[in-house]
Amino acid sequence: MFRLSDHNDLFSRRCVLVNGPVIVGAGPSGLAVGACLKEQGVPFVVLERADCIASLWQKRTYDRLKLHLPKQFCQLPKLPFPEDFPEYPTKKQFIDYLESYAKKFEISPKFNECVQSAKYDETCGLWRVKTVNTSGGTRSEVEYLSRCLVVATGENAESFLPEIDGLSEFKGHVIHASGYKCGEDYTGKKVLVVGCGNSGMEVCLDLCNHNAFPSMVVRSSVHVLPREFLGRSTFELAVTMMKWLPLWMVDKLMLIMSWLVLGNIENYGIKRPSMGPLALKNVEGKTPVLDIGALHKIKSGDINVVSGIKRFSRNGVELNNGETMDVDSVVLATGYRSNVPSWLQETDFFSKNGIPKTPFPNGWKGKLGLYAVGFTRKGLSGASSDAVKIAQDIGKVWKEETQQRKQTKACHRRCISQF
Numbered sequence: 001m002f003r004l005s006d007h008n009d010l011f012s013r014r015c016v017l018v019n020g021p022v023i024v025g026a027g028p029s030g031l032a033v034g035a036c037l038k039e040q041g042v043p044f045v046v047l048e049r050a051d052c053i054a055s056l057w058q059k060r061t062y063d064r065l066k067l068h069l070p071k072q073f074c075q076l077p078k079l080p081f082p083e084d085f086p087e088y089p090t091k092k093q094f095i096d097y098l099e100s101y102a103k104k105f106e107i108s109p110k111f112n113e114c115v116q117s118a119k120y121d122e123t124c125g126l127w128r129v130k131t132v133n134t135s136g137g138t139r140s141e142v143e144y145l146s147r148c149l150v151v152a153t154g155e156n157a158e159s160f161l162p163e164i165d166g167l168s169e170f171k172g173h174v175i176h177a178s179g180y181k182c183g184e185d186y187t188g189k190k191v192l193v194v195g196c197g198n199s200g201m202e203v204c205l206d207l208c209n210h211n212a213f214p215s216m217v218v219r220s221s222v223h224v225l226p227r228e229f230l231g232r233s234t235f236e237l238a239v240t241m242m243k244w245l246p247l248w249m250v251d252k253l254m255l256i257m258s259w260l261v262l263g264n265i266e267n268y269g270i271k272r273p274s275m276g277p278l279a280l281k282n283v284e285g286k287t288p289v290l291d292i293g294a295l296h297k298i299k300s301g302d303i304n305v306v307s308g309i310k311r312f313s314r315n316g317v318e319l320n321n322g323e324t325m326d327v328d329s330v331v332l333a334t335g336y337r338s339n340v341p342s343w344l345q346e347t348d349f350f351s352k353n354g355i356p357k358t359p360f361p362n363g364w365k366g367k368l369g370l371y372a373v374g375f376t377r378k379g380l381s382g383a384s385s386d387a388v389k390i391a392q393d394i395g396k397v398w399k400e401e402t403q404q405r406k407q408t409k410a411c412h413r414r415c416i417s418q419f
């Protein structure tokens with residue numbers, strides 16, 4: 001039985017009893033789970049806040065973006081990339097692949113459905129997932145009720161905008177990297193790029209290619225690795241070496257390879273972390289930069305490396321080392337955050353930062369029918385691995401229950417509303 005307050009709430013919005021799991025998010029992770037569930041014969045509903053699949057890729061990435069890992073590490077389960085795709089597919093090719101993936105597995109997400117809250121109702125043994133849809137100028141609310149909830153909202157759900165002293169006084173243009181498309185509008189301008197992850201490095205490179213003058217803020221340290229070593233993907237080499245060698249040794253070899261290809265990056269103002277690149281990724285989730293040309297521009301002085309920011313002024317910035325600079329525009333390449341804590345009312349499985357507490361490869365299954373896909377800090381390959389396991393687990397229970405239902409004559413399930 002529902003409590004009275006819940007009961008009133010239940011009838012104030014449209015309720016949908018979902019046959020099978022609810023998947024929140026129609027990015028690569030949500031699509032991968034959907035495809036694997038199709039194969040298991042399990043029905044599901046995908047809820048997506050945007051009006052398209054893979055909204056991160058379609059709406060919040062820059063034009064020159066390519067996958068930075070070789071394609072075999074980025075394809076989703078059950079459908080390889082087309083053979084004519086290059087080793088590092090472009091953003092457009094990746095989106096085309098995802099569109100054909102959704103089509104092949106007949107995945108039709110419910111778009112413009114932003115999940116506001118989800119909680120497990122012990123009285124009815126169901127997840128209650130509330131959404132708001134504000135498309136077309138009207139607001140509608142729906143509550144989905146389901147035995148299983150698959151969280152697929154991604155590690156990069158929200159742009160992270162740090163609070164920096166004086167930024168609101170700065171009179172130039174400020175944008176997060178998720179809104180940056182191309183350097184065309186910045187020609188001839190002095191641009192401060194805050195952050196030196198893969199986004200910060202590539203935005204700087206793009207700005208150089210459009211004759212802008214980027215300065216990149218490196219406030220702490222970062223590992224920069226060449227994307228390739230002797231014609232082979234560095235990532236692939238690391239994966240191969242990990243089969244035979246301990247992680248610390250692979251890290252050492254990665255650093256030697258980097259030194260051979262890139263030289264000593266500390267000569268250019270980029271400090272390396274004391275922990276090796278793979279260890280750091282495992283422990284702190286910090287991704288190494290795979291260099292695709294920015295380092296060359298740093299060496300040539302086209303990208304100016306600067307220290308952390310003390311404060312912004314109307315026309316520029318004061319750095320931690322006391323230096324001041326005039327700046328026309330700022331690009332905050334300061335990363336992303338998971339948004340799970342803002343809507344999932346659950347604290348056992350997910351930590352405060354919106355990532356499952358249990359690390360890969362065991363962070364895909366919680367209690368009471370809760371699952372998480374794509375929070376492995378291992379990119380698309382980690383998401384694919386989660387998706388396969390989740391679908392197998394749900395499929396097993398589904399088959400057992402379907403078998404039982406077939407053996408029971410009467411069915412007393414009440415469907416509140418259906419699509």
Ligand SMILES: Cc1cc2nc3c(=O)[nH]c(=O)nc-3n(C[C@H](O)[C@H](O)[C@H](O)COP(=O)(O)OP(=O)(O)OC[C@H]3O[C@@H](n4cnc5c(N)ncnc54)[C@H](O)[C@@H]3O)c2cc1C
Binds near residue numbers: 025053373381
């Ligand atoms: C610039 C950039 C480049 C990258 N390049 C690579 C790469 O080359 N290789 C790699 O392996 N990884 C890369 N990544 C990591 C990237 O996160 C993954 O590639 C991939 O997008 C993860 O898929 P996902 O489905 O888990 O998350 P997302 O792609 O973020 O999809 C999550 C979906 O959930 C939706 N959503 C979020 N909150 C809600 C809500 N409350 N209600 C409903 N829907 C919601 C979002 O709109 C989104 O469509 C890159 C990331 C960035 C930012």
Ligand SMILES: NC(=O)c1ccc[n+]([C@@H]2O[C@H](COP(=O)([O-])OP(=O)(O)OC[C@H]3O[C@@H](n4cnc5c(N)ncnc54)[C@H](OP(=O)(O)O)[C@@H]3O)[C@@H](O)[C@H]2O)c1
Binds near residue numbers: 177196
């Ligand atoms: N396919 C591709 O080529 C590609 C391209 C772009 C991104 N990606 C992926 O997308 C994900 C996000 O990458 P990202 O580069 O956007 O984010 P990121 O790796 O999280 O890097 C964020 C950067 O911002 C800095 N930063 C944050 N707050 C700051 C502040 N207040 N002042 C100064 N610096 C600050 C961080 O510095 P600290 O380290 O000191 O915190 C860090 O250098 C990663 O997984 C990445 O691999 C892939």
